[in-house]
Amino acid sequence: MCRTAAHDHHHHHDHPLGGPEYADVGIPDDALSPADLGRRSFLRRVGLFGVGAAVAPVLGGLPAAATVRGGGSRGYQWLAGDHHIHTQYSYDAMYTIEQQVAGGAGHGLDWMVITDHGHAAHEKFAVESTYADVLASRGRHPDMLVWQGLELNVPGGEHATVFFDGARDEIGLLRVFERLFDSRVNGTGASSPANEAKALEALAWLDAALRSGAAGQALFLVNHVMRRGRYAPHELRAFRDAAPYIAIGMEGSPGAQNEIRARGDYNNTPDADSWPGWRQEHYPTYGGFDSAAAILGGMWDSMLAEGKGWWITSNSDGHFYDQDTLTRPAVPADWYDTHGRYPDPVDTGLPQRHADFWPGQFSRTVVGAASRDYGAVMEGLRAGRVWVGMGGLVEALHVNAHAPGNGQVTLGGRLTVRRGDDVTITVHAEPATRPNAAGQVPRLARIDLIRGAVTGAQADRDAATAADVRVVRSFEPRGHGPARFTYRFRDVREPFYVRLRGTDGNRHAPGSIEPAADTGQNDSPWGDLWFYANPIFVDVTGG
Known part of the structure; x- marks a missing residue:
């Protein structure tokens, strides 16, 4: 979640890389840089070279891993977690991965997804370093399930959590997916039919990754749906209907619950990229919940009335934590762009007022899982065995x-x-x-x-x-x-x-x-x- 206008992902001209040449089948190998040749080799290795818009007509080739038809609640382990967490590898956050995982463990969580922002510097520098830190924290916290994911800047929309399980090369998938489809990286942030189509192409690519065996599971969850009104109802339906086993739902309540301007930082009015059908009453939260979920008979209910699953979650969207004494060290303005991370935070000894709470401190997503493992939690999310709560x-x-x-x-x-x-x-x-x-x-x-x-x-x-x-x-x-x-x-x-x-x-x-x-x-x-x-x-x- 972006805190300042200077980092607003809607400024889609920030760090555009253009269309990735390594994914273009018309460009020969010897015309690529060594880095792009390596990316192309990865795509070939996992069976995804040449997969892009052309895969859209076969989207849905996998059966929807649908809702479980039977089995009472007592047959599952109910595991609390958070799928939206930022670290020093995001341009607007500061904590180490270990600090985030230790914090979540201290507040009773069982699972966490690290979701640093899509960004040119992140794709270039941070993916491998993040993975190494995730592995280290898994070793220190064997009872915690920790994924490396991504907060995707959705083409034509806002943000979404994306993460995998059972990937043959998890960091390779994340890096190439980010470069191909993150709107901040490729300049597709503005609301337009072409960019909406690009978002569906991203789901098609994830679908192809599953069908090729490059990954066992992938999930896509829409974040802070009504913060700026960037998602039109038809976009949410398109996500769900195109890949119901990947695009499974949305944040029912956002992070930033302690933001002094407004809960969730939902203090916005419509802009040029907002869907014009939203009214001002849709922009605030209601009891801390996104209006898409909280208004009775509103957006969520209109989707459920179709008889199809579309689930809600909750999370911290953790960037800076209220009453923490840590702060980000002073660095030159271009530090993140040239490093893809910030230095470790330092202790000031002075509690700070911030918008966020630690993972599990205020909000949590509780999932009914058949067992305590990565695949079971993702299956529970996909099946909608989820309730979300605030403040204990x-x-x-x-x-x-x-x-x-x-x-x-x-x-x-x-x-x-x-x-x-x-x-x-x-x-x-x-x-x-x-x-x-x-x-x-x-x-x-x-x-x-x-x-x-x-x-x-x-x-x-x-x-x-x-x-x-x-x-x-x-x-x-x-x-x-x-x-x-x-x-x-x-x-x-x-x-x-x-x-x-x-x-x-x-x-x-x-x-x-x-x-x-x-x-x-x-x-x-x-x-x-x-x-x-x-x-x-x-x-x-x-x-």
Whole structure:
């Protein structure tokens, strides 16, 4: 996440490298520099030389690793993590990888993805060094799963997390992908049909990497969706529909929750690259959550109403941490451009006010994984077995759906029932029992069960609302122990989905139970805490 206009990725003329000659099949090997010849050799080795826009027509050749159809929540390990973290290898951050991993471990995380910004200097200097540091931290923290990923400047859009598993040459894939498709590197940042097509070409390339065996898994998650309104609804749908096993969802709540200007640093107004259909009410966060997820019947619900998975996550977007005494050493203005990293931070002894919290300190993404390993966490994310929480409001959450003759289905799953059956939803939430990082034991005041109708594919690809979405029941936990409740949908006739949210109850929109817009100065996010869970779909068969 960029903190200052000077580093705004929309200035797509910064460090453009032009089209990469090494990927052009019309240019002979002997016309390339040694560095580009090495990149071309890598593409040949993994079966990706010549793969680019031409692969788009066969995008989708892999089956969507779809939603798990059965299996209750108790059958999974629920692992907390963060997929959006910056280090000294980003042009606007400072921490070492080891400091980030140690910080995440200290705040109870099980998995982390290092996602430094795409940038010409990053591609040129930092990829191998990052990998070496990741390997060192894996050795020091054997219980932590640590990926090296990338925060991609998406062509025609904003940012997205990209990471791999089972890659034959992980750093080779990351470096070539960054050079080919990062908009800050290749000058494709402006909103235009051509640049939107370039973003789909990037997904096609990832698809080809999986089909060629160059990688076992790849994930693409859209970051801070409505920070500047750069993503049109049709772009989000295009990502999801082009590669549903790669482009799986979006940040439901962004990082920078302590930014004094506004939570998430969402204090923007539309600009020339914003989709014109967004209104000013879409630009702030609501209870710290992106409006795309937080507005009931809004963008997220309009996608879920199509009956397809599109999942939400949460993370730190960690750059500089509140009350930390470390600072980045003074260096010449061109230091990052010539090194691809900053020197290690130094201790001033003076706590600093910053926008971010450590990974796991405030926000976390909790994934239901079949086992504690890289592939299982990625599969859990892809399947939508995810809930996200703030400020330690909830320590554990189990949500299941079942019907006569069916086993239990949990978050991200699909329950198939006969028309006329009853569907029962069970929820077990374990509220906070210990102080969070603010020294408070938050109180879970209310849990809302939300139902949305599944109406099929949208004729209008830019639809951003869903009409038939409502809170069907609110529950107020009693006492300090686990909160358990059951709700039954009787005589089910049409397909629908259910999703869950909860709150400390401290702040709402006037006269409503909906979260309030975070407009005005953000003094502290700790008094307005929410959790959200991904949906369960209910499909209906029979007469």
